[in-house]
Amino acid sequence: MAAKGEPLINSERCKGCGLCIANCPKNILEMSKEFNSDGVTFPTLNDEETCTACTFCATMCPENAIQIRRF
Amino acid sequence: MSKMTYAFPQSLSETRTHYCAGCGHGIVHKLIAQVLDELNIREKTLLVAPVGCSVLAYKYLNVDGLEAAHGRAPAVATGLKRVQKDKIVLSYQGDGDLLAIGAGETIHAANRGEDITVIFLNNAIYGMTGGQMAPTTMEGQKTLTSPQGRDIADVGSAMRACELIDTLEAPYYIERCSVHDVKNVNRTKNAIKRAIKYQVEGRGYSFVEILSMCPTNWGLDPVKSAKWIEEDMVPYYPLKKFRDKGEEA
Amino acid sequence: MEEKILMKGNDAMAEAAIIAGCSHYFGYPITPQNEVPAYFAKRLPQVGGTFLQAESELAAISMVMGASAGGARVMTSTSSPGMSLKQEGISYMAGAKLPCVIANIMRGGPGLGGIAGSQADYFQATRGGGNGDYQTIVLAPGNVQELADLTILAFDLADKYRIPVIILGDGYLGQMSEPLVLPKPSGKTFEKPWAITGAKDRDPQFIASMRLTPENALEQLNLELQETYRVIRENEVITECYQCDDADTVLVAYGTAARIANKAVIKLREQGINAGLLRPKTLWPFPSEILRKITNDKKKVLTVEMSAGQMHEDVLLACDDKNKVDFYGRLGGALPKVDEIIERVKSYE
Numbered sequence: 291m292a293a294k295g296e297p298l299i300n301s302e303r304c305k306g307c308g309l310c311i312a313n314c315p316k317n318i319l320e321m322s323k324e325f326n327s328d329g330v331t332f333p334t335l336n337d338e339e340t341c342t343a344c345t346f347c348a349t350m351c352p353e354n355a356i357q358i359r360r361f
Numbered sequence: 362m363s364k365m366t367y368a369f370p371q372s373l374s375e376t377r378t379h380y381c382a383g384c385g386h387g388i389v390h391k392l393i394a395q396v397l398d399e400l401n402i403r404e405k406t407l408l409v410a411p412v413g414c415s416v417l418a419y420k421y422l423n424v425d426g427l428e429a430a431h432g433r434a435p436a437v438a439t440g441l442k443r444v445q446k447d448k449i450v451l452s453y454q455g456d457g458d459l460l461a462i463g464a465g466e467t468i469h470a471a472n473r474g475e476d477i478t479v480i481f482l483n484n485a486i487y488g489m490t491g492g493q494m495a496p497t498t499m500e501g502q503k504t505l506t507s508p509q510g511r512d513i514a515d516v517g518s519a520m521r522a523c524e525l526i527d528t529l530e531a532p533y534y535i536e537r538c539s540v541h542d543v544k545n546v547n548r549t550k551n552a553i554k555r556a557i558k559y560q561v562e563g564r565g566y567s568f569v570e571i572l573s574m575c576p577t578n579w580g581l582d583p584v585k586s587a588k589w590i591e592e593d594m595v596p597y598y599p600l601k602k603f604r605d606k607g608e609e610a
Numbered sequence: 611m612e613e614k615i616l617m618k619g620n621d622a623m624a625e626a627a628i629i630a631g632c633s634h635y636f637g638y639p640i641t642p643q644n645e646v647p648a649y650f651a652k653r654l655p656q657v658g659g660t661f662l663q664a665e666s667e668l669a670a671i672s673m674v675m676g677a678s679a680g681g682a683r684v685m686t687s688t689s690s691p692g693m694s695l696k697q698e699g700i701s702y703m704a705g706a707k708l709p710c711v712i713a714n715i716m717r718g719g720p721g722l723g724g725i726a727g728s729q730a731d732y733f734q735a736t737r738g739g740g741n742g743d744y745q746t747i748v749l750a751p752g753n754v755q756e757l758a759d760l761t762i763l764a765f766d767l768a769d770k771y772r773i774p775v776i777i778l779g780d781g782y783l784g785q786m787s788e789p790l791v792l793p794k795p796s797g798k799t800f801e802k803p804w805a806i807t808g809a810k811d812r813d814p815q816f817i818a819s820m821r822l823t824p825e826n827a828l829e830q831l832n833l834e835l836q837e838t839y840r841v842i843r844e845n846e847v848i849t850e851c852y853q854c855d856d857a858d859t860v861l862v863a864y865g866t867a868a869r870i871a872n873k874a875v876i877k878l879r880e881q882g883i884n885a886g887l888l889r890p891k892t893l894w895p896f897p898s899e900i901l902r903k904i905t906n907d908k909k910k911v912l913t914v915e916m917s918a919g920q921m922h923e924d925v926l927l928a929c930d931d932k933n934k935v936d937f938y939g940r941l942g943g944a945l946p947k948v949d950e951i952i953e954r955v956k957s958y959e
């Protein structure tokens with residue numbers, strides 16, 4: 291199945307709260323292994339095929355660090 | 362053609378907030394910014410910031426802002442609105458600000474039907490001062506100043522702002538929402554939009570209470586904090602529209 | 611000659627405010643200034659302004675802050691216990707550089723005290739009154755005409771320096787009726803580009819007392835305030851000297867106490883004793899320099915007050931020879947007595 295869109299994650303705005311990951315209905319976000327310059331881990335997409343561009347992750351993001359592009 | 366379906370709102374400042382990870386203030390700021398964009402009223406919106414974690418809210422939204430003393434935001438908003446009559450005046454407040462030190466100002470601005478919108482963030486604790494008991498702290502909830510848990514025989518039970526304000530004649534719109542999950546964040550946005558739209562139409566006082574996470578002072582991670590709202594707060598603070606005179610009409 | 615009309619002090623002040631372009635008034639009832647809100651409630655709607663009775667003095671001064679930030683000329687009034695509550699908002703407005711006019715028609719304290727006029731809030735008025743390193747301009751009218759005239763000035767000074775201005779009257783002055791000529795508007799206008807009016811065709815701006823970053827931002831704000839205070843001290847002192855030139859003893863008094871002191875000077879002169887009266891019309895800035903000059907070549911200085919000696923401290927600070935300086939005051943709403951002043955001055959002979 292082809293992805294309908296993708297989250298654009300601004301890792302520098304992220305504070306690593308994880309609300310996006312917990313609210314992703316497809317479970318395709320996970321915490322990074324790297325750190326941003328504040329020393330926090332941020333979400334990354336682990337499956338580029340499955341995103342439905344539902345915007346749930348962006349909706350829950352308190353930092354407005356995620357934007358959604360629909361293909 | 363690809364298109365942005367969730368973009369950075371124009372009314373939100375690029376400035377990074379000082380809020381802790383998972384704090385609900387950030388979500389609510391974003392929702393306000395989205396609503397101001399959608400109603401195209403950023404240029405005529407005036408934000409009165411409270412004393413509390415959101416004391417710098419005017420730096421995070423691309424609107425004109427004004428400080429108020431702790432609890433006095435509705436009175437400051439009253440004075441501002443009565444001068445800038447054609448502007449949209451928002452009073453953004455936490456629970457200590459709105460229901461403890463500012464209880465008088467809250468009730469009377471509501472009772473006058475002041476033509477302002479009050480956005481009330483209820484995180485059941487004093488965030489800024491490091492986690493003391495708030496008027497909205499739940500029975501049994503441990504805080505710095507209720508170390509054994511809130512004892513309602515001693516200090517009374519948690520106060521319900523919407524229900525209090527719902528006893529008054531004048532308010533036009535009263536709703537309680539939450540930002541603990543996607544469905545409720547979307548509902549919160551709709552409530553904020555409706556409340557502000559009513560002010561655009563000059564209909565009078567509107568009040569939106571929002572249950573919101575304070576992971577740091579609750580001692581829970583953000584995801585567990587969201588769960589705590591769902592399981593512990595929502596049963597006590599029912600999420601509903603208490604009044605909508607626009608719908609009745 | 612211009613027509614004189616008979617007015618109560620409190621009413622005259624309110625009418626003068628409207629003449630000065632005050633469009634908004636917020637207040638909470640308290641004796642002995644209840645005529646002021648009543649007057650505004652009647653008059654402001656007639657001139658397109660807004661009167662609102664607040665739920666408390668805390669709310670009233672906060673409404674004043676909001677209206678001032680919105681760019682309006684705005685006023686509140688109260689009496690002593692209410693002034694204590696207003697300190698919160700006054701401190702915020704001082705820090706946020708917001709202009710407003712606040713009348714304190716003083717009554718006796720501490721606490722609820724009484725309703726008779728008093729001058730016991732001098733410290734509170736001239737030392738900032740709330741938290742932080744700030745000052746307000748304090749004007750001290752001595753009769754109904756001045757209550758009106760100084761109200762016009764109060765609005766101009768507030769706007770000119772972006773500072774709260776206090777009209778410090780007392781219950782006797784507020785309640786007394788005297789003929790006066792209603793003042794004319796000053797004609798001065800002040801641009802308010804700082805006002806909170808919506809970020810249209812400009813960047814968003816905010817008004818706040820809080821400064822957290824950068825590290826020394828709060829000190830910087832304080833230095834700016836202190837610079838403003840310095841300019842005010844240099845330029846805005848107002849005093850009246852009555853028969854000071856050849857006086858051996860100079861009385862120093864303001865407001866209602868000055869009226870009584872004035873009578874004492876007249877009577878003393880009738881008895882061949884050369885007394886004079888120095889009457890500050892601005893209590894902050896205090897006329898220290900003028901006082902120092904006058905007293906250096908006088909025999910004696912006597913402060914007359916309706917307090918335990920609050921302005922007297924400023925008199926002492928101003929005079930080089932503290933031994934020359936004496937105090938006579940009545941407390942808790944009592945009035946100084948002409949005879950007692952005369953007796954005291956005669957004791958210096």
Ligand SMILES: Cc1ncc(C[n+]2csc(CCOP(=O)(O)OP(=O)(O)O)c2C)c(N)n1
Pocket residue numbers: 412413414415431454455456457458459484486487488489490495
């Ligand atoms: C007059 C006064 N009293 C106390 C404080 C200290 N203070 C700052 S914020 C706050 C409570 C804030 O809690 P709340 O309104 O619930 O907002 P939150 O920080 O949780 O968002 C207190 C007590 C103050 N700034 N001013």
